[in-house]
Amino acid sequence: MMTTLARELKSAFRIESVATVDNGVQVTWKDGHESFYHNLWLRDTCHCPECFQRDTLSLNSGEGEGHDPLKMPLNPITETVKIDREGNLDIIWGGEEPGHHSVFDPSWLRVQCQKEPALKQRRTPQLWDSSVSIPHFDYYEVMKDDEALLLWLEKMLELGVAIIDNFPKNKVSFQSLVERIGPLQQRYHPTNIFTLDTANKLAGSIHHAYQYMERLHNHTDHVSYNVPPRLKFLGCIQYDNPDHDKQAYSTLVDGFKIAEVLRAQQPKFFELLTKEYIPTGRRRLSVEENVSDREQGSKKYQWDTYHRQHVINVDENGEVYQIRHNENDRVPLDVSHDKIQDLYAAYQAFTTLAESPEYVAKFLIAPGQVLVNDNWRLLHGRTAIRNPGLRQILLGAYMKPETFRSRRRLLLGKKSGLSNIWLMGCSERALEILADRTTI
Numbered sequence: 001m002m003t004t005l006a007r008e009l010k011s012a013f014r015i016e017s018v019a020t021v022d023n024g025v026q027v028t029w030k031d032g033h034e035s036f037y038h039n040l041w042l043r044d045t046c047h048c049p050e051c052f053q054r055d056t057l058s059l060n061s062g063e064g065e066g067h068d069p070l071k072m073p074l075n076p077i078t079e080t081v082k083i084d085r086e087g088n089l090d091i092i093w094g095g096e097e098p099g100h101h102s103v104f105d106p107s108w109l110r111v112q113c114q115k116e117p118a119l120k121q122r123r124t125p126q127l128w129d130s131s132v133s134i135p136h137f138d139y140y141e142v143m144k145d146d147e148a149l150l151l152w153l154e155k156m157l158e159l160g161v162a163i164i165d166n167f168p169k170n171k172v173s174f175q176s177l178v179e180r181i182g183p184l185q186q187r188y189h190p191t192n193i194f195t196l197d198t199a200n201k202l203a204g205s206i207h208h209a210y211q212y213m214e215r216l217h218n219h220t221d222h223v224s225y226n227v228p229p230r231l232k233f234l235g236c237i238q239y240d241n242p243d244h245d246k247q248a249y250s251t252l253v254d255g256f257k258i259a260e261v262l263r264a265q266q267p268k269f270f271e272l273l274t275k276e277y278i279p280t281g282r283r284r285l286s287v288e289e290n291v292s293d294r295e296q297g298s299k300k301y302q303w304d305t306y307h308r309q310h311v312i313n314v315d316e317n318g319e320v321y322q323i324r325h326n327e328n329d330r331v332p333l334d335v336s337h338d339k340i341q342d343l344y345a346a347y348q349a350f351t352t353l354a355e356s357p358e359y360v361a362k363f364l365i366a367p368g369q370v371l372v373n374d375n376w377r378l379l380h381g382r383t384a385i386r387n388p389g390l391r392q393i394l395l396g397a398y399m400k401p402e403t404f405r406s407r408r409r410l411l412l413g414k415k416s417g418l419s420n421i422w423l424m425g426c427s428e429r430a431l432e433i434l435a436d437r438t439t440i
């Protein structure tokens with residue numbers, strides 16, 4: 001089995017030769033790439049049953065066990081280094097640990113190479129404007145086919161949005177779609193699927209999102225959470241518009257795109273929104289919610305949040321990874337007097353871009369469609385309803401970032417065909433490379 005697979009591996013994942021060099025092992029690959037692995041790194045990451053528990057997929061690092069970090073020799077010495085019959089790197093250690101035997105899968109070893117250029121490549125999202133064409137997926141295909149599911153998740157990273165067609169217009173099917181990726185995010189009350197129904201006149205007292213007669217400006221959800229939800233699902237059960245125009249249409253804007261426009265046009269404003277705080281909060285008292293998604297009965301729940309957040313969040317490379325923007329959830333500014341005017345002007349510039357027709361896509365979530373958007377990237381809104389006779393019912397749910405990442409990691413791992421002991425602990429980029437390691 002392993003030998004068949006070895007033949008199918010691309011040359012980058014097959015070892016040509018190995019040699020011991022100063023403090024480590026030099027591996028030459030069949031595609032010509034050369035890697036160096038430090039002996040201590042190799043010894044520390046040994047996956048033998050003594051060092052690594054096969055059932056829990058974690059280091060066996062208890063006192064006196066195979067991988068006790070306090071007993072790890074800082075200068076491990078290799079006795080023999082060779083390629084075994086299955087193409088693995090095979091090391092027998094000498095020195096303080098004579099006979100200790102480590103075997104390393106070559107594909108895994110390749111994506112651990114610090115000089116591997118593919119590992120340095122970052123996925124760059126495709127930025128878009130009002131002309132975006134939103135990718136569509138079929139409900140039944142993503143429900144039954146893992147490849148279709150992975151394609152959908154890839155689109156979520158590339159564009160931050162997708163529409164799932166042909167969803168049976170009920171709560172159970174909606175929940176099944178979300179759970180195809182993973183559990184719904186727990187809200188602050190037990191009901192994790194919420195209903196946006198234009199006929200519910202009381203809901204307007206809960207949040208701006210339910211005040212249908214006004215345009216709902218583009219925003220991201222739950223800006224006052226420490227970690228905002230990553231995916232937002234909105235499934236349409238009903239849309240009856242007597243006027244046949246664009247009332248209650250969805251609007252979306254690519255937050256990464258408008259952040260880059262701001263960075264290019266007004267770099268000082270961009271910087272202010274990445275460094276200064278725009279605090280946000282939410283306080284809901286005595287709001288009745290159902291006691292569960294399945295049971296009858298309601299109860300009053302209370303909630304009060306506050307977060308000192310940046311509108312534009314950048315990583316250590318200066319790349320934007322998260323937008324947090326909701327005009328309605330803003331609370332008093334926390335900025336020095338000498339910066340308040342500049343910060344406010346920056347906030348106005350970003351808010352203007354978020355509503356600019358050049359960047360905003362406008363469309364209907366039709367009955368039987370589920371809109372899924374990346375709430376760390378996209379801002380969403382809704383056009384106003386003028387006609388009280390219009391009826392729209394949407395179901396909504398959220399998903400945590402880890403739940404989304406986890407499903408994608410699992411699908412990439414499955415596609416790679418590697419065993420669990422090697423998949424465990426790989427970076428996302430490593431998993432992407434491994435998913436594409438065979439020639440078929």
Ligand SMILES: [Fe+2]
Nearest residue numbers: 209219220221
């Ligand atoms: Fe929202």
